Amino acid sequence: MWIAESVTFGGSALDRAAPLRGDAPALADLQARGRIVPLWQGKPLIANGALAWVAPGSPVLAEATAPVFLGLEDGIGWFAQDISAWVPPEAEAVQPGFLDPSLQHHPSLPADHTFTELRAVMAQLSPRHAELAATARALLGWHQSHGFCAACGAASTMVMAGWQRSCPVCGAQHYPRTDPVVIMLVTRGNRLLLGRGTGWPEGMYSCLAGFVEPGETIEAAVRREVFEETGVQVDAVRYLASQPWPFPASLMLGCLAEATSDTITLDPAELEDALWLSREDLVQVRTGLHPCVKPARQGAIAHFLIENWLADRLN
Structure with a gap:
């Protein structure tokens, strides 16, 4: 993009x-x-x-x-x-x-x-x-939760102006972590697949997302997460944009994913609900006129991706 x-x-x-x-x-x-x-x-x-x-x-x-x-x-x-x-x-x-x-x-x-x-x-x-x-x-969140050496358990100290922690006992060096997360615009023709997590505010739906696992590519993570959460099969996957998401330490990897099926089979441990929305539905959503779905939160990459999909600015 x-x-x-x-x-x-x-x-x-x-x-x-x-x-x-x-x-x-x-x-x-x-x-x-x-x-x-x-x-x-x-x-x-x-x-x-x-x-x-x-x-x-x-x-x-x-x-x-x-x-x-x-x-x-x-x-x-x-x-x-x-x-x-x-x-x-x-x-x-x-x-x-x-x-x-x-x-x-x-x-x-x-x-x-x-x-x-x-x-x-x-x-x-x-x-x-x-x-x-x-x-x-x-x-600061990393320092707060990583005050002890992962190798020997001793208290570590902040060095390199906060960009590193050093263990005074075993000499191990530790660096701020970032967890890669895929977030997907799952499309099928004129429709977009959105889901909502348990406990989310009423009417809040967003793009599907999940952590990339060890030994996994971005594309494989997209296909796995979409299938695990909704049972929808995905074929082509294309990277679009990324967003640092410090809640607490993620890097959101925005992707376009082309679905080859549309039957939704929810995993209740992952999602409370999922649905397909057409472009016309999403126009209603963004203007606050949809009866069930509210607009995605401004500033989040989900909102960014959906808005640009609607405006046909994905390239």
Whole structure:
């Protein structure tokens, strides 16, 4: 797709300045005058629909973990720090559910600066801010869940400006992981196959998706996942676009898959429902007029793929 990198979290061309990650003096200089994005329980700081940042020494960072280096913009360093140890007022506690709508406000910040669920604002962010937020969330989440060496079990330490963990006991080196996930536009003529997971909000349907297994190609993963979830057979598979998806650490691989059958046999362990929708049906969906199906969430690659299929921009 010629517009593939316009998907949310892609296309920013951030200078990640990898050679600086091991240069402690250069990083110290950059951090002293840099921009630090604090995240609380995976939520970035947002203000007026944009990613917000604080200066080094801000009271917000009083209980923060070590900074991770995200990259450079016009010579200015962007960093991220996890402040999940901070306890917000009880009234601002996280609200469980498919998407947490709660906002947390740190008393040292202006009233319009809140920690906000990234999925709720991802479509509003500029490409650069979206890439920075996704990178920060993925990296900090990895450090939070990978604090011990997978080889010997000892506590590991952050090195290389947050892009590596090192075990002081056995010397093993660990790197941020990314899990490949295929997500499919399964078509048959004028129709598209969509499904919904158990517990999803009412009316929410999306493209089928699943993790790529070890020893498996992207194409094989597409065919296997579609058949396992719906019993539909797929022949030709073509890659279209990708999207980093830091919830917690996936890379979504968008593909076009041509179905050779249309009978749906659901696996209830995988999906609550699946259905075929025509282009005419999907036009109703996108305008909010369909009686059963609601539009895909803006910012997600499923929405991106469906919109471009409807506009006949897949090439």
